Amino acid sequence: MSAAIPTRLRQSTRDRMMVTPEGISLPLTLASRGTRAGALIIDLSFIGFLMFVTTIALISIAGGTAAVAAKAEQQNAIGHALQFLFMIWIAAMFLFRNAYFLFFELGPRGATPGKRITGIRIAARDGARLSAEMVIARNLLRDIELFLPLVFLASASDGGDMGAAGIAAAAWFLVFALFPFFNKDRLRAGDLIAGSWVVEAPRRKLEAAMSTRRVEAGVEAGGGTAHPRPAFTFSDGDLAVYGEYELQTLERVLREHRPDALRPVYEAICHKIGWTPGAGDERAFLEAYYTQLRARLESGMRMGKRKADKFA
Amino acid sequence: MAATPDVTAIEAAALRSDRFRLEREADWKHLDDIVTRLEKGRFRKLSDEDVLALPVLYRTVASSLSIARETSLDAATLAYLETLVQRAWFIVYGPRASLGSWLRRFLGGGWSASVRAIGLDVAIALMVMIAGTVVGWLLVSSDSEWYHALVPGQFANARVPGASHDALRATIFGNDGQDALGAFAAYLFSNNAQVSILAFALGFAFGIPSLMLLVHNMAVLGAMLWLFHGAGLTVDFIGWLSVHGTTELFAILLSGGAGLHIGRSMAFPGERSVLQAASEAGRRAAQVMTGVILMLVIAAGLEGFARQLIDNTPGRFAVGGTMLLLWLLYFYAFRRETDGGESI
Numbered sequence: 133m134s135a136a137i138p139t140r141l142r143q144s145t146r147d148r149m150m151v152t153p154e155g156i157s158l159p160l161t162l163a164s165r166g167t168r169a170g171a172l173i174i175d176l177s178f179i180g181f182l183m184f185v186t187t188i189a190l191i192s193i194a195g196g197t198a199a200v201a202a203k204a205e206q207q208n209a210i211g212h213a214l215q216f217l218f219m220i221w222i223a224a225m226f227l228f229r230n231a232y233f234l235f236f237e238l239g240p241r242g243a244t245p246g247k248r249i250t251g252i253r254i255a256a257r258d259g260a261r262l263s264a265e266m267v268i269a270r271n272l273l274r275d276i277e278l279f280l281p282l283v284f285l286a287s288a289s290d291g292g293d294m295g296a297a298g299i300a301a302a303a304w305f306l307v308f309a310l311f312p313f314f315n316k317d318r319l320r321a322g323d324l325i326a327g328s329w330v331v332e333a334p335r336r337k338l339e340a341a342m343s344t345r346r347v348e349a350g351v352e353a354g355g356g357t358a359h360p361r362p363a364f365t366f367s368d369g370d371l372a373v374y375g376e377y378e379l380q381t382l383e384r385v386l387r388e389h390r391p392d393a394l395r396p397v398y399e400a401i402c403h404k405i406g407w408t409p410g411a412g413d414e415r416a417f418l419e420a421y422y423t424q425l426r427a428r429l430e431s432g433m434r435m436g437k438r439k440a441d442k443f444a
Numbered sequence: 445m446a447a448t449p450d451v452t453a454i455e456a457a458a459l460r461s462d463r464f465r466l467e468r469e470a471d472w473k474h475l476d477d478i479v480t481r482l483e484k485g486r487f488r489k490l491s492d493e494d495v496l497a498l499p500v501l502y503r504t505v506a507s508s509l510s511i512a513r514e515t516s517l518d519a520a521t522l523a524y525l526e527t528l529v530q531r532a533w534f535i536v537y538g539p540r541a542s543l544g545s546w547l548r549r550f551l552g553g554g555w556s557a558s559v560r561a562i563g564l565d566v567a568i569a570l571m572v573m574i575a576g577t578v579v580g581w582l583l584v585s586s587d588s589e590w591y592h593a594l595v596p597g598q599f600a601n602a603r604v605p606g607a608s609h610d611a612l613r614a615t616i617f618g619n620d621g622q623d624a625l626g627a628f629a630a631y632l633f634s635n636n637a638q639v640s641i642l643a644f645a646l647g648f649a650f651g652i653p654s655l656m657l658l659v660h661n662m663a664v665l666g667a668m669l670w671l672f673h674g675a676g677l678t679v680d681f682i683g684w685l686s687v688h689g690t691t692e693l694f695a696i697l698l699s700g701g702a703g704l705h706i707g708r709s710m711a712f713p714g715e716r717s718v719l720q721a722a723s724e725a726g727r728r729a730a731q732v733m734t735g736v737i738l739m740l741v742i743a744a745g746l747e748g749f750a751r752q753l754i755d756n757t758p759g760r761f762a763v764g765g766t767m768l769l770l771w772l773l774y775f776y777a778f779r780r781e782t783d784g785g786e787s788i
Contacts, residue, residue, distance in 0.1 A: 230637075263727065268734055272733055325722055327724070383520065430461050433514065
């Protein structure tokens with residue numbers, strides 16, 4: 133595929149091209165570091181909430197059991213019941229800590245609730261299938277990136293003073309927290325090991341086709357069945373001054389439809405092609421110019437000629 | 445198709461690229477609808493036809509995108525198509541949702557294949573573990589103060605240098621009155637699982653911290669071995685340990701090997717790029733690690749229950765030896781035709 137000419141106006145350093153197994157190059161936008169941090173904070177608060185609720189629930193169950201068993205005077209049964217609850221608690225804490233991310237990222241959405249709220253998801257770096265092993269690897273690494281240094285830090289600062297251990301834990305934490313700042317794809321250590329990356333998961337609505345909308349509007353207004361003649365007809369020379377970049381800018385202006393933005397564009401085009409700007413029908417003029425410019429550029433494309441912008 | 449495109453609208457469109465778009469819009473909308481429902485997690489509501497249509501529609505829309513890129517300058521349509529193909533790509537090439545089939549493949553050969561694939565690293569980790577045990581023994585035998593430095597307080601209790609034969613013997617026999625076995629097992633599992641995840645994850649720093657962790661853990665073992673040897677209880681201690689130890693130490697060995705595998709691949713990537721080498725090794729090691737967690741569950745069960753319930757050395761050796769044999773057979777003798785490697 134020759135995808136040399138950009139199909140969108142894109143300037144961000146976060147844009148990447150990924151080639152699907154079908155050989156189609158797809159533009160991806162890497163998630164920003166701030167978004168990812170936000171997603172993580174949301175997820176951690178969910179985990180914290182789940183842990184808290186589970187602990188409270190188990191404690192209240194334990195209290196109830198103890199009360200019942202005390203009445204029945206079954207000391208042995210209390211022991212077994214409490215022990216069982218304690219096992220559940222340990223298992224639940226282990227699962228919340230390690231399986232929360234795995235469970236959600238292995239689903240078809242490839243994102244934890246926090247990631248979905250912030251509109252990002254994980255994907256394989258090479259464009260191939262995101263495999264279960266990748267998800268497992270990137271989340272096992274989270275343990276040393278996040279949980280261990282934090283636990284270490286908490287225990288180091290327990291006595292009130294932060295000694296060498298505290299500094300070591302902080303340094304450890306910072307090395308991994310700052311890891312995404314020191315590689316171009318913003319990978320954290322887990323992404324690096326797993327071969328995954330975090331990208332934006334945008335959603336977009338299909339907008340109406342520009343050229344048909346004008347015609348339909350014309351048909352309604354005119355009441356006729358025949359194609360209404362465009363009010364403005366431009367010569368080949370009038371259209372030759374602009375390229376694809378200007379066409380896309382014009383399209384954006386038309387779709388946004390802000391009268392105060394239409395006016396300067398209208399004047400600029402009139403000035404460029406030597407027309408005298410009138411007033412009142414800027415939109416009709418711009419739509420006609422857009423349609424005819426696009427028709428010209430697209431027929432050029434079919435012949436293999438592309439004009440990137442007005443300088444080309 | 446669900447909605448036939450409005451013929452008059454297509455004819456009315458002034459531009460050829462808009463006619464192209466209007467003719468295909470129904471397919472795009474259909475794919476959009478399926479993808480949206482999948483993204484919202486409504487699998488149940490999806491009809492069989494839609495599930496079957498998804499890959500076909502994905503390819504149709506992908507080809508629409510490549511045609512549109514060559515013929516159309518409608519930026520909004522192109523952006524929509526790019527997003528739609530990307531969303532469908534995430535689903536078509538997403539993780540295979542069925543956890544059951546993954547588990548079956550994993551247990552039925554995937555796990556043992558990846559254990560064999562990191563054989564060299566496991567061998568190195570084994571050497572390091574043996575060396576760690578020897579170091580622990582030698583350190584403590586030269587100066588018994590090392591014992592307190594090596595063995596954390598919670599393990600020590602009665603097991604301190606100078607403890608009598610009977611006191612030591614009591615720590616490995618006659619615990620069957622102990623009540624909190626289940627909770628103890630759960631605690632041990634959680635603890636050991638964190639240690640082995642650490643051993644794996646530290647492989648990231650070229651494997652050296654993984655090895656140090658192995659050395660440290662095994663030095664504790666060496667020190668305790670020395671202690672029980674002094675009391676003439678070597679065989680009994682090994683028996684006591686072997687019930688769960690063959691499984692648990694094997695699991696720690698594998699996690700150390702997995703960590704080392706990543707470290708080694710990053711240090712010596714060969715002809716691949718470092719990132720590629722790291723991710724290939726990481727995926728293989730992750731599979732080993734999933735199994736390690738499973739082994740630790742079994743080890744904790746053995747440690748919490750079987751060890752205390754079987755109160756004689758030959759019985760303990762029988763259990764531990766059987767477990768070791770089973771693991772070895774499973775990893776190295778059980779080979780199934782794996783189709784096309786471990787990753788896909």
